[in-house]
Amino acid sequence: MNLLEIQNLSKKYDGKNVLQDINLYLKKGTTLGLIGPTGCGKTTLLRIIDLIEKPSSGKITFNSREIPKNKKDQLDIRRKMGMVYQKPIVFKGTVYDNICYGLKIRGKNEDSYQDKIKDLLESLGLGGYEKRDASTLSGGETQRMALARALVTDPDLLLLDEPTANLDPQSTEKIENFMKKLRDERKTTVILATHNLIQGQHLSDEIAILNKKIFQIGKPEEVFRKPKSRFVAEFVGVRNVKKGISRRVEDSLTLIDTGTINVYSSSMMEGDVYMSIRPEDITISRSKVQTSALNEFNGEIKEIKDSGGILDLRIDVGEVFSVYITRKSFTDMQLTIGSRVWLEFKASAVNVFKV
Amino acid sequence: MNEIINAFFEAIHLLVTLDPEVIEITLRTLYISITSTVIAAVIAVPVGGYIHFRKFRGKRTIINIIQTLYSMPTVLVGLLVFLLISSQGPLGSLELLFTPGGMIIGQTILVLPIITGFTILALSGVKDEIRDLSLSLGASEFQAIQTIMSEAKYALLGAIILGFGRAISEVGVAMMIGGNIRGYTRVITTTMSLETSKGNVELSIALGIILLMIALIINLVLNYVQEK
Numbered sequence: 001m002n003l004l005e006i007q008n009l010s011k012k013y014d015g016k017n018v019l020q021d022i023n024l025y026l027k028k029g030t031t032l033g034l035i036g037p038t039g040c041g042k043t044t045l046l047r048i049i050d051l052i053e054k055p056s057s058g059k060i061t062f063n064s065r066e067i068p069k070n071k072k073d074q075l076d077i078r079r080k081m082g083m084v085y086q087k088p089i090v091f092k093g094t095v096y097d098n099i100c101y102g103l104k105i106r107g108k109n110e111d112s113y114q115d116k117i118k119d120l121l122e123s124l125g126l127g128g129y130e131k132r133d134a135s136t137l138s139g140g141e142t143q144r145m146a147l148a149r150a151l152v153t154d155p156d157l158l159l160l161d162e163p164t165a166n167l168d169p170q171s172t173e174k175i176e177n178f179m180k181k182l183r184d185e186r187k188t189t190v191i192l193a194t195h196n197l198i199q200g201q202h203l204s205d206e207i208a209i210l211n212k213k214i215f216q217i218g219k220p221e222e223v224f225r226k227p228k229s230r231f232v233a234e235f236v237g238v239r240n241v242k243k244g245i246s247r248r249v250e251d252s253l254t255l256i257d258t259g260t261i262n263v264y265s266s267s268m269m270e271g272d273v274y275m276s277i278r279p280e281d282i283t284i285s286r287s288k289v290q291t292s293a294l295n296e297f298n299g300e301i302k303e304i305k306d307s308g309g310i311l312d313l314r315i316d317v318g319e320v321f322s323v324y325i326t327r328k329s330f331t332d333m334q335l336t337i338g339s340r341v342w343l344e345f346k347a348s349a350v351n352v353f354k355v
Numbered sequence: 356m357n358e359i360i361n362a363f364f365e366a367i368h369l370l371v372t373l374d375p376e377v378i379e380i381t382l383r384t385l386y387i388s389i390t391s392t393v394i395a396a397v398i399a400v401p402v403g404g405y406i407h408f409r410k411f412r413g414k415r416t417i418i419n420i421i422q423t424l425y426s427m428p429t430v431l432v433g434l435l436v437f438l439l440i441s442s443q444g445p446l447g448s449l450e451l452l453f454t455p456g457g458m459i460i461g462q463t464i465l466v467l468p469i470i471t472g473f474t475i476l477a478l479s480g481v482k483d484e485i486r487d488l489s490l491s492l493g494a495s496e497f498q499a500i501q502t503i504m505s506e507a508k509y510a511l512l513g514a515i516i517l518g519f520g521r522a523i524s525e526v527g528v529a530m531m532i533g534g535n536i537r538g539y540t541r542v543i544t545t546t547m548s549l550e551t552s553k554g555n556v557e558l559s560i561a562l563g564i565i566l567l568m569i570a571l572i573i574n575l576v577l578n579y580v581q582e583k
Contacts, residue, residue, distance in 0.1 A: 047487075050490075050491050052487055052490050052491060071495075071496070075493070075495050078490070078491075078493060079493040081491070082491070082492065083491035083492075085484065085487070085488065085491075087484060089482065089484045089485065089488050091485070091488070091502070091506065092505075092506055101489075101492055101502075102492045102493050105489075105492070105493055105494045105495075105498050106493060149492065150491075150492065153492075153493065159491075
C-alpha cells in the first residue's frame with residue numbers, strides 16, 4: 001500500500017520552474033533515495049511533502065487522504081511526519097529538551113516516553129547525553145540527536161534532507177548504520193535526499209534521480225546498470241556514453257552506427273540513441289579470441305589511469321572506450337601506452353536510451 | 356570645594372538614614388517607570404512580533420520610523436501628551452494632567468518605539484531555520500511563533516530593560532506632565548532638577564547616587580541576560 005502519492009506536482013519561484021511534473025509513489029516501510037545534484041530541487045520537494053511549502057500545482061495523497069486545504073487538518077498530517085535537515089540546528093536547552101519538543105507541542109506526557117528516549121539515544125550512540133547543552137554537541141552528534149528528535153513521535157514518514165552532507169566519515173557511518181536499522185528492523189518509511197550516490201544506493205529500496213524533474217525511478221541496481229537518459233547516465237557515473245543511429249538487423253538485435261564504429265545491441269530501440277557500456281563489462285585481449293561477444297574491436301591504449309588495485313585504460317578503437325582491468329592482468333599482459341589490444345563486449349551489455 | 360564635599364557627605368547621610376523623602380521619591384519613580392515599561396512591553400512585544408513575522412508593503416519604512424523614534428526628544432513627547440490630556444485636549448475629561456497616571460501615559464509613549472524596535476531586532480536574531488524546524492516537528496504556526504519568542508526570550512528581556520532605562524532617566528515628560536508636585540508627582544529626575552536650581556545639592560546628590568545605582572543594576576542584569 002502506498003503511504004505517499006504525488007501526481008503531476010510542480011513548483012515555480014518567480015516564474016522559474018524548480019520542480020516539474022513530479023510523480024512519486026512511496027510504499028509503506030520502504031526507503032526512497034532522492035538523488036540529484038546540488039540545487040536540483042530535493043529540499044523543495046521534501047518541504048512540499050512536509051507541508052511547509054505549497055506546490056504551484058499537483059496533487060499529494062498521504063495515507064490515502066488528499067492533503068486538505070484547511071490548516072488544522074494539514075497540521076494533523078504534518079504531525080505524522082518528521083524531518084531532519086542538512087544543517088545541524090538545535091533549540092536552546094538540553095538534548096532532552098530538544099528531543100521532547102515534538103511531544104510537548106502535541107501535548108503528550110513526557111514521563112511515559114522516558115524509556116523510548118533512552119533507547120533512541122542509546123541506539124544512536126548518545127546514551128547519557130540527556131542533560132548536555134544541545135548547542136555544545138558536535139555536528140555529527142547534533143544530527144544523531146536530530147534523528148532522535150524526529151523519531152520520538154513515531155512518524156509514519158521520515159524525511160531526511162542530506163543528513164550527512166556536512167559530516168566527517170565516522171559520523172556519516174554511524175548515521176548510515178542507524179538508517180539501515182530503521183529500514184531493516186523498524187520498517188520505517190523514509191525519503192532520503194542525498195547527492196551521494198553510494199549512500200543512496202546502499203540505503204534505499206528504490207532511488208529517484210531528480211533534477212527539477214524525475215529522470216528515472218527504480219531499484220538502485222536497475223538505475224545504475226540501465227540509465228534511461230543521458231543525464232542519469234552521466235550523473236550515476238556511467239562511462240562510455242556514445243551517440244549513434246540504431247537500426248534493427250535481426251529479430252532481437254540492433255546495430256548502432258556511431259559514425260566510426262558499429263555496435264551490436266540487444267535493445268530494440270531504433271533511431272537516434274545514446275548507448276552506454278559499463279567499463280567492467282568490457283574485456284580485453286592481446287589477440288582476437290573466439291567468444292560469444294558480438295562486439296569486437298581492435299584499438300590502441302592511449303592513456304592509463306592508476307587508481308590503486310584497478311587500472312582505468314582509455315582505448316581508441318575509432319571511439320575511445322574506458323575499460324577497467326586489475327593490476328595483475330595488466331602486468332601479465334605486459335600492457336603499456338601504444339599497445340594494440342582487442343575489446344570484446346556482449347550486445348546485452350549495451351544499454352540504450354533515447355536522445 | 357568644601358561645600359561640595361559637605362553636600363556629598365550630607366547625601367550619604369540621607370541615604371544611610373533612609374530619609375523618608377528620598378525613599379518616597381525613589382518608590383514613586385520606580386512605580387511610574389516600571390508601570391509604563393510593563394504597559395509598553397505588553398503593547399510593543401506583540402506589535403514587534405507582528406511586524407517581524409508578517410510580510411507587507413512598507414515594512415522597511417515602518418522599521419526605519421520606529422528606529423528614528425528611539426531618539427525622540429522627551430520634551431516633544433511631553434508636549435504631545437500635554438496637548439492630549441490638558442483640559443482643552445481630546446482626553447481632557449479624564450483629568451490626567453499633573454497626575455502619576457498622565458506621567459505613565461507619557462513614559463509609555465516614550466519607550467514604545469525602543470521596545471518595539473529591539474523586539475524586532477531580537478526576533479531577527481533567531482535563525483530562520485528554527486521556524487522550519489518547529490513546523491517540521493509538528494508545531495502549528497502559532498506554536499512556531501511561540502518557539503521563536505522563546506528562543507529570543509533573553510534578547511526580548513534586554514529590549515524591555517532598555518526601555519525601563521529610558522523611562523527612569525528621562526526628565527521632560529515627568530516635568531511637563533507631572534508638574535513636579537511634592538508628595539504626588541515628584542520623581543528622582545524632576546527633584547534633582549528643581550533642588551539643584553534651588554542650591555539644595557545634597558538631596559540631588561543622594562538621588563543622583565540612587566539613579567546611578569539603578570543604572571548600574573540595569574546594566575548588570577542586561578549583561579547577565581545577554582550572556583545567556
